[in-house]
Amino acid sequence: MEALKQRIIQDGRILPGNIVKVDGFLNHQVDTKFVGEMADEFAKLFDISKVTKILTAEASGIALAAVCSYKYGIPMVFAKKAKSDNIEGGLYQSAIFSYTYKKKVTLICAKEWINSNDKVLIIDDFMANGEAMRGLLGIVEQAGAELVGIGVAVEKGFQHGGDKLREDGYPVKSLAIIDSADENGFVFRED
């Protein structure tokens, strides 16, 4: 998505350690008008007509998923990050390692909200090593639901989480793939 690449160049920041910040328009302040354009792009990449549920993870994926959900007229579910090991029953659980928090985090989702009749589109704002995405895929699998696709706004290609998922056969589509982000600026993968 050319407009997203331009927006990343304009408003994105690169911090030491190849950290990419897009918190001016995507995941702290959110330009929901622009996010609506991203939703339109996802609608070109996936067969939205068959999707029954949009799934994302708290917290930063929620705004993007909510706008997609609203525009498509499909309910969304956000998986929660369990705050303790004391997790009640009736939940799908996916343990992941969070590089952001440098610890194990468990994504949880009440079984009531996704089941084997659902056709799920996973939407997330960001993908690096793909750990959070593996967690969401675990929830879809535990539910016995069908995966329609995985839509990511910004993928850090140089951390290869997306590439590994594609190698494993998952239908991952990212609106912008950053192949390098350093003192020389951003380099994007060709579409």
Place this chain on the structure above:
Amino acid sequence: MEALKQRIIQDGRILPGNIVKVDGFLNHQVDTKFVGEMADEFAKLFDISKVTKILTAEASGIALAAVCSYKYGIPMVFAKKAKSDNIEGGLYQSAIFSYTYKKKVTLICAKEWINSNDKVLIIDDFMANGEAMRGLLGIVEQAGAELVGIGVAVEKGFQHGGDKLREDGYPVKSLAIIDSADENGFVFRED
């Protein structure tokens, strides 16, 4: 908002300890079509035309705020919950006590995204004792921004956080105020 009260009666659950769960349509699974109707209600209660920024707190307020933001064409900001005491500079910070997590939590917001020129509408999905709302108000105050209003979807009236804010002169509007939730079901405050 009559439709919200009916939806709470239909889909809400009351757990021991007067805990109210509306996670089937508002803050786990989200019916964004219905949330869009809530956004329309808020637009009747506040002068949206003067609002420059919508502010909420992660995670459960984000979906509602995102739909409001998208419908009104106004950017949103979500305050984050700091995961450690090691908080970087350039941030507004509001310490609150989280009854959900039974510990002190600090709401943080980068100074870049709200400033003294902003006219802020705070939106949140839920209010009980009002601690999280006090935290958001602290951010607005630190920014020197103008508060246009506080819009809440579901207020637990029997925990009095909203009443105290109204006594303090804050323009709080809740779409549904639950005055009791126990084995006898829900009782709502009259509009």
